[in-house]
Amino acid sequence: GAVVSQHPSWVICKSGTSVKIECRSLxxxxxxxxxxxxxxxxxxxxxxxxNEGSKATYExxxxxxxxxxxxxxxxxxxxTVTSAHPEDSSFYICSAPGTGEGTQYFGPGTRLLVL
Amino acid sequence: GDSVTQMEGPVTLSEEACLTIxxxxxxxxYPSLFWYVQYPGEGLQLLLKATKADDKGSNKGFEATYRxxxxxxxxxxxxxxxxxxAVYFCALSPGSGTYKYIFGTGTRLKVLA
Numbered sequence: 001g002a003v004v005s006q007h008p009s010w011v012i013c014k015s016g017t018s019v020k021i022e023c024r025s026l027x028x029x030x031x032x033x034x035x036x037x038x039x040x041x042x043x044x045x046x047x048x049x050x051n052e053g054s055k056a057t058y059e060x061x062x063x064x065x066x067x068x069x070x071x072x073x074x075x076x077x078x079x080t081v082t083s084a085h086p087e088d089s090s091f092y093i094c095s096a097p098g099t100g101e102g103t104q105y106f107g108p109g110t111r112l113l114v115l
Numbered sequence: 116g117d118s119v120t121q122m123e124g125p126v127t128l129s130e131e132a133c134l135t136i137x138x139x140x141x142x143x144x145y146p147s148l149f150w151y152v153q154y155p156g157e158g159l160q161l162l163l164k165a166t167k168a169d170d171k172g173s174n175k176g177f178e179a180t181y182r183x184x185x186x187x188x189x190x191x192x193x194x195x196x197x198x199x200x201a202v203y204f205c206a207l208s209p210g211s212g213t214y215k216y217i218f219g220t221g222t223r224l225k226v227l228a
Contacts (some may be wrong), residue, residue: 002169004158006158028139034215034216041220041221042216042220043219043220043221044204044216044218045218046216046217047217048200049215093158093159095159098161103149103164104161105158105218106151106159106160107158107160108149108156108157108158
């Protein structure tokens with residue numbers, strides 16, 4: 001089946017630095033990708049929809065300048081957490097739409113820890 | 116707004132026991148409903164889905180029926196295996212051409228040999 005990869009799988013950074021997370025569709029093209037955030041023992045929360053060749057669409061309450069999304073090609077979307085702070089520590093997951101109605105393919109996630 | 120409520124875990128069962136993980140939803144319109152499974156170290160994988168009322172999704176011995184009257188989509192399996200140990204997520208997609216998902220909190224299942 002279709003595979004979505006994420007890199008890195010985990011990252012530790014100092015407060016105030018920026019961190020980039022990559023999401024790739026390995027054997028299919030994705031004009032749209034989604035970024036989710038998951039807190040411990042909570043639901044996955046949709047942060048934004050990444051659109052190839054155009055601006056991302058952010059969900060209400062998500063800071064656009066904090067979470068920069070770039071969908072540079074049909075197989076790559078990146079999420080950059082700028083000036084990271086400890087409260088940004090979380091599990092970030094990306095996904096891309098599949099062929100079935102409403103189906104999505106998910107990446108394995110990236111765990112971010114900001115010290 | 117739309118929401119999904121899923122039973123809290125963890126759920127611990129012995130091998131060959133019956134499994135039910137409850138999921139109820141609140142939605143306007145006609146959502147599609149999904150169960151995703153996440154094995155350790157892997158991404159979420161689609162387990163089954165149902166796109167309209169009374170549909171039954173099934174896969175790998177798991178079943179779930181879209182019940183509009185009770186707004187439920189409970190996951191069931193008659194005989195679980197150790198390999199079923201994972202986290203299970205119930206989700207809905209509002210439909211109308213959108214791929215946006217609303218997830219439940221996930222239920223961790225541990226099956227003991």
